[in-house]
Amino acid sequence: MNRIQTIAGLRENPNVDVLVIGGGINGISVFRELALQGVDVLLAEKGDYCSGASAALSRMVHGGLRYLENGEFKLVRESLLERDRLLKNAPHYVAPLPTTVPIFDLFSGMANGAVRFLGLSRRPGRRGALVIKTGLAMYDFFTAARRVVPTHKFRSRAETLKVWPAINPAIRNSATYYDAWVSHPERLGTEMLRDTMKEKPSARALNYARVSLNDASLVLNDGLSGETIDVKPRLVVNATGGWIDLTNSAIGAVAPKLMGGTKGSHLIVDNRELHDALDGHMIYYENEDGRICILFPYLGNVLVGSTDIRVDDPDQARCMDDERQYILQSLSFVFPGIEIADSDIVFQFTGVRPLPISQDSFTGRIPRDHFCELVEGAGMLPPTLCMIGGKWTTFRSFGELAADLVL
Ligand SMILES: Cc1cc2nc3c(=O)[nH]c(=O)nc-3n(C[C@H](O)[C@H](O)[C@H](O)COP(=O)(O)OP(=O)(O)OC[C@H]3O[C@@H](n4cnc5c(N)ncnc54)[C@H](O)[C@@H]3O)c2cc1C
Structure with a gap:
């Protein structure tokens, strides 16, 4: 349906069983699950499909x-299962990624890790x-029963420097394991949407359609014509990620604050020396403050990130100068001899992680799991039904969980 x-169909009959608000990867996932179950479902997205966090991930x-x-x-177990499913079902976008962790110490982090695990420290x-x-x-x-990618291996300092001569010489050894990366996450989202509507032509989706309240009824605000369209669902699914609380208050849902989103920025760097220094691997390293950063060859350039800063309004999130400096400083720690000029930064992007509200002072420690809450x-x-948390990797299982609850 175009x-x-x-x-026109909604003007004639505004009734629909389920209205999914938010056309990011999780909204599309639950839309797909419900449509394939024969549910009368409408998806409304205020901008382009997958233009929020679902376009701003580290692509892991x-x-x-x-x-x-x-x-x-x-x-972790669930995410590895979903990773392996995506490698099998979407090989046109998802591919194995050799990932190398530079290691500077033998024992450090052991006591710290145990203490953190016991909840005595979050640092x-x-x-x-x-x-x-x-x-x-x-x-x-966790993946022993289905070996889709190779197991990990350790390298000595000498072996590591042979493969990555530009890496920080203070390195002690390195570990390489396999995960996967997605080249075009937005395309995979829009492909799922199209497949769903082809399979179930009665399932409807609209972009540029922000949902709000008008005289105590739900309406779609058509961003192209400026008109409003009434919609009368029996149930709403709020899949607006970092916008969940803003959406709840815009649609009159009686909910406590659920979201504690953090913004993360990435840079795309066009620097041959850096690109070649990676030897096709993702480098997954800790910055001096203990935060995990990543860099990997991405469509001919290098993707580097990310930051982790609390924000309230995803529409205001931008990559700021201090974030660029943070990312460049982290790069100079791992590849100290490689100079990155400002002109090498050809693109930057920011998104808001839809994390559940948390008092944790260290944003990296906020749980990454997903769950639903009915209000x-x-x-x-x-x-x-609010969909809270979740990673891109787990969109299928999160969509399934939400659809089961809807049914
Ligand atoms: C910096 C960063 C790095 C990440 N890295 C990874 C990674 O490497 N691997 C991984 O698995 N995950 C990663 N994630 C997490 C992953 O990107 C998100 O968990 C996932 O994309 C969330 O999808 P979503 O559909 O819930 O939210 P979103 O993609 O943000 O979608 C929500 C949508 O709701 C829409 N919306 C808001 N209000 C309204 C309204 N009133 N009416 C209609 N529509 C509305 C918005 O426009 C938006 O498109 C990362 C996230 C960030 C920010």
């Missing part, structure tokens, strides 16, 4: 090695060889 037909399709030290074993710190070895052994164990609508408004 845009004109969808709007991963289990989340560092979530192990937060004790998020279930999430990030450097991880040494033994901590990394433990994490990678668990990674391999009432004010007056005669329908209830809203």
Whole structure:
């Protein structure tokens, strides 16, 4: 159904079983699950599909090695399963990624890791060889029954410097393991949307359609014509990620604050020396403050990131000068001899991680798992199922979880 037909149909009959608000990867995922179950579902996105966090990720399709030290074993296991499914089902966008961790110490991070695991400290710190070895052994164990990518391996200092001569010479050794990366996350989202509408022509989706309240009823604000269109769902799914609280208050959902989003920025660097120094690997390293940063060859350039800063309004999130400096400083730590000029930065982008509200002073420690919360609508408004948290990697399982609850 095209845009004109969808709007005309809603003008004739505004009733719909489920309205999914938010056309990021999670909104598209639950839309797909519901449509394929034969549910009368409408998706509304205020901008372009996958233009929020779903376009701003680090492009890792991963289990989340560092979530192990937060004790998020279930999430890592689930993410690895979804990673392997994506490698199988979407090989045109998702490919294996050799990932190398430079290691500067043997023991460091062990006591820190244990203390963090027991909840006695939240402070990030450097991880040494033994901590990394433990994490990678668990990674391999979780995927032992289906070996889609190779297991990890360690390299001595000499072997590491042979492969990556430009890496910080203070290195002690390195570990290489495999995760995956997605080249065009937005395209995979729009492909799923199109496939769904082809399979179930009754399923409807509109972009440039912001949902809000008008005289105590829900309306779509058509960003192209400026008109409003009434919509009367029996249930709303709020899949607006970092915008969840703003959306809840815009649609009259009676909900506490759910979101504690953090913005993350990345740079795209066009520098041959840096590109070649990576030897086709992602370098997954800790900056001097203990935060994980990544860099990897991305479509001929190098993608470097990211930052992790609390924000309230995703529409205001931008990559600021201090973030560029932070990222460049982290790069100079891992490849000290490679100069990056300002003119080498050909693009920058920012997105807001849809993290659950948390008092944790270290943003890296906020749980990365996903869950749903059902809240009432004010007056005669329908209830809203809020999708909270989630990674791009786990969009399918999160969509399935939300669809099960809707059904
Ligand atoms: C810096 C960064 C790095 C990340 N790296 C990774 C990674 O490497 N691997 C990984 O697996 N995950 C990663 N993530 C997490 C991942 O990107 C997100 O978890 C995922 O994309 C969230 O998708 P979503 O659909 O919930 O939210 P979004 O993609 O943000 O979608 C929400 C949508 O709701 C729309 N919306 C808001 N209000 C309204 C309204 N009133 N009406 C209609 N529409 C509305 C917005 O326009 C937006 O498109 C990263 C995230 C960030 C920010």
